[in-house]
Amino acid sequence: MTCDAARELISPLLDAELDAAQASEVERHIQTCIACAELQFEYLQLRERVRADAPYYSATEELRAQIDRALRQAASAKERRRAPWGWIALASAAGFAAALVLAFLLGPKMFHSEQAGGDLIAQEVVSSHVRSLMASHLIDVRSSDQHTVKPWFAGKLDFSPKVKDLGPQGYALTGGRLDYLDGRPVAGLVFQRRQHVINLFVWPSTAQSGSRLSTFAITGFNIVHWSEAGLMYWAVSDLNAAELREFAQLYSE
Amino acid sequence: MADTIAFARFEQAVMPHLHAAYNLARWLLRDHHDAEDAVQDAYLRAFRFFDSFDGVDARAWLLAIVRNRCRSVLGQSSRRAEVTEFDEKMHTADDSAPDPESGALRNAEIVSLRTCIDYLPAEYREVVVLRELEQMSYKEISVAVAVPVGTVMSRLARARIRLKDCITARVRGVAR
Numbered sequence: 307m308t309c310d311a312a313r314e315l316i317s318p319l320l321d322a323e324l325d326a327a328q329a330s331e332v333e334r335h336i337q338t339c340i341a342c343a344e345l346q347f348e349y350l351q352l353r354e355r356v357r358a359d360a361p362y363y364s365a366t367e368e369l370r371a372q373i374d375r376a377l378r379q380a381a382s383a384k385e386r387r388r389a390p391w392g393w394i395a396l397a398s399a400a401g402f403a404a405a406l407v408l409a410f411l412l413g414p415k416m417f418h419s420e421q422a423g424g425d426l427i428a429q430e431v432v433s434s435h436v437r438s439l440m441a442s443h444l445i446d447v448r449s450s451d452q453h454t455v456k457p458w459f460a461g462k463l464d465f466s467p468k469v470k471d472l473g474p475q476g477y478a479l480t481g482g483r484l485d486y487l488d489g490r491p492v493a494g495l496v497f498q499r500r501q502h503v504i505n506l507f508v509w510p511s512t513a514q515s516g517s518r519l520s521t522f523a524i525t526g527f528n529i530v531h532w533s534e535a536g537l538m539y540w541a542v543s544d545l546n547a548a549e550l551r552e553f554a555q556l557y558s559e
Numbered sequence: 560m561a562d563t564i565a566f567a568r569f570e571q572a573v574m575p576h577l578h579a580a581y582n583l584a585r586w587l588l589r590d591h592h593d594a595e596d597a598v599q600d601a602y603l604r605a606f607r608f609f610d611s612f613d614g615v616d617a618r619a620w621l622l623a624i625v626r627n628r629c630r631s632v633l634g635q636s637s638r639r640a641e642v643t644e645f646d647e648k649m650h651t652a653d654d655s656a657p658d659p660e661s662g663a664l665r666n667a668e669i670v671s672l673r674t675c676i677d678y679l680p681a682e683y684r685e686v687v688v689l690r691e692l693e694q695m696s697y698k699e700i701s702v703a704v705a706v707p708v709g710t711v712m713s714r715l716a717r718a719r720i721r722l723k724d725c726i727t728a729r730v731r732g733v734a735r
Contacts, residue, residue: 314713314716316716317712317715317716317719318697318712318715318716321690321696321697321715323696323697323712348723349719349723352719352722352723352726353691355668355672355726356672356676356687356691356692356722357691357692359668359669359672359673360672360673360676360688360691360692361673362578362582362692363581363582363585363586363594364578364581364582365577365578365580365581365582365595365598366595369577369581369595369598369599370574370577372595372599373577373598373599373602374574376599376602376603377566377569377570377602377603377606378566380603380606380607381565381566381606436564439564439567439568498614500610500612500613500614501568501572501609501610501612501613501614544564544565
């Protein structure tokens, strides 16, 4: 290695940014070259000095509070712009409640009970998703390996959910947990798409035949439901509907 | 509800890097109030564009926004920007007649290091701050500064040579 080439690499050598082969070549050169050894020493001294003496300017608590206020304001302004949707959601929730009362009064025969049950489960699925994000109890077993997550459920559930990592397709498996839905313990699988979390809930279905993907949206969350091989799958996320559907499609393949 | 969660997630990912954001802004703008304004502005932008965050490295992602804010502040007020209008008064300690007994020499050393970093052109100063004070890898710096890793490497090497020369020159100046 020439002296000029080595001089260029002393700085990244100190930063541990060279690969092993390059590093050992530079180090070999330094052992035989006084000028480069001196430069390395100077760089080291400089680094020590900068780290010891250059002030690190910390933000004040006032700045933190000020930013926090500004962000909350921005967040609630965003919320207000969406207000009409809030009313529509409220109105439809009221409608839904009225329909339930009606269903109760008129008896189950008048309504397709599976559908009403489906809506209730969808609500439950959303609540469970929200809870998992808020209570920071998202994951019991943290792993991106489907062969770790699947056996973890054995002995905890009376069924074996399909566990599939879709990392290569951009939906990375991050772990799993036990959850409780529809009056029974269920498998909760957690996936990540950019900063969006997808919860996929799985439990045995009463219906024998499989069903194709159906899509719902409740209070800003998208939900895709399907069933296969005697199991029901409910995927829920704040991810956009198209991508969540793609996820479900890939998963059910 | 969705917004509450988005907000909570933003706070969780981005708020821990407030000191890093302020430190970078303070070094780039060399003024406390300008730095606070730039950081607040950067946080609001970050919140608005949180969707574009890939979930990998919140610090580098945030610092890229902070750096852009600082760059445009410097661009707007190019009259006071950079070395020509550099305000020597900010470096208050008096480095005449250093007295090793009283610690004044030590103080002068600290001041002269800070002055030399402040004299670096902004693109050198930012890589030094991110590397030495934030201890970021070249890869992380390349995200924050939006240049290839090779450029980070050569800028850092050049910045170090300048810094070294500047310090040596000041030591000679003091000794004279």
